[in-house]
Amino acid sequence: MTSVFTIFKHGLQRTKTTLVRRIRGAFGDRTTWDEESFEDLEAALLSADLGVDISMRLVDDIRDRYERGEISTAEDILEIAHEDLTRVLVENGICEPKFQSDGTTVIMIVGVNGSGKTTTAGKLAHQWRSDGKSVMLAACDTFRAAAIEQLKIWGDKVGCPVIAGQRGGDAAAVAYDAASAAGSRGMDVLIVDTAGRQHTRKELMDELAKVRRTLNKACPGAPHEVWLTVDASTGTNALMQAREFGRVCDLTGLILTKLDGSGKGGVVVPICKELGYPVYFVGLGEQTDDLQPFDPDLFARALFE
Secondary structure, eight states: OOOHHHHHHHHTHHHHHHHHHHHHHHHTTOSSOOHHHHHHHHHHHHHTTOOHHHHHHHHHHHHHHHHTTSOOSHHHHHHHHHHHHHHHHHHTOOOOOOOOSSSOEEEEEEOSTTSOHHHHHHHHHHHHHHTTOOEEEEEEOOSSTTHHHHHHHHHHHHTOOEEEOOTTSOHHHHHHHHHHHHHHTTOSEEEEEEOOOOTTOHHHHHHHHHHHHHHHHHSTTOOSEEEEEEEGGGTHHHHHHHHHHHHHHOOOEEEEEOGGGOSOGGGHHHIIIIIOOOEEEEEOSSSGGGEEEOOHHHHHHHHHO
8 A cells, every 4th residue: 555655745746856856956956055056945845835934944044053053965955844844834733623513514615717626626525535535526616518427427426415506506505405414414524616716706706605604504604614726836926816805705725726737836935834724635646535634744855856
């Protein structure tokens, strides 16, 4: 069976290859490290979208240790980067989904077009079904032609009922029916898949607010979680999306998708540090099991070890 670390390592291979190659290139053949060396290091960290604050913090720590004579090789730098990055990420806490002790936990998935919401909903359903929970899916993306059918395929694949309406129908009405059905059937979890939208489109953001209100009518307190899916391959745009959706959507956490296809997987770090949103899951591949709970230590090890 593939270990979780192997999944992280494989999923972050592109980011790691670029990052480690640049660090070894900057320090591997130099007997003395000068300011140019540290500027090259900072550039390498920034190229992986680790963010300005964290990159400067790492460089300052490495420079200080070098000047004290504690380190002398590129491998030392990689070890320190692993330690420091883990520490930064753990400061934000290691978060796990909080399921309701009584009744259905309603989780709403939001995000821009193409960020992987529907696939993520299916993978979450698979994971929680494997953990023994009863899960229902709500197809509230009534705009995209294939969205409803895609979610139904996931439902058949993982053994979850899917509540859906007609294409072009009222997403809030589907959400209400799903929340009512989940409650009456005693489901543990309801995952609400919503249509992709840009945060700048007020009428679409207003629709999300309507879906939220409707869920609360059918299930008081719902949605209990609102998670934003962010395509990590968009780099710093992912940070901007998280910032803007957070202003209008009462986010409770993030899921970073497509880390395996990006050389900029470090964007996880500024999202955690600058915005304070917990990252619950990361997408590290196309297989069902490649959506993994975010683990700061495994993430840092996969980048630098």
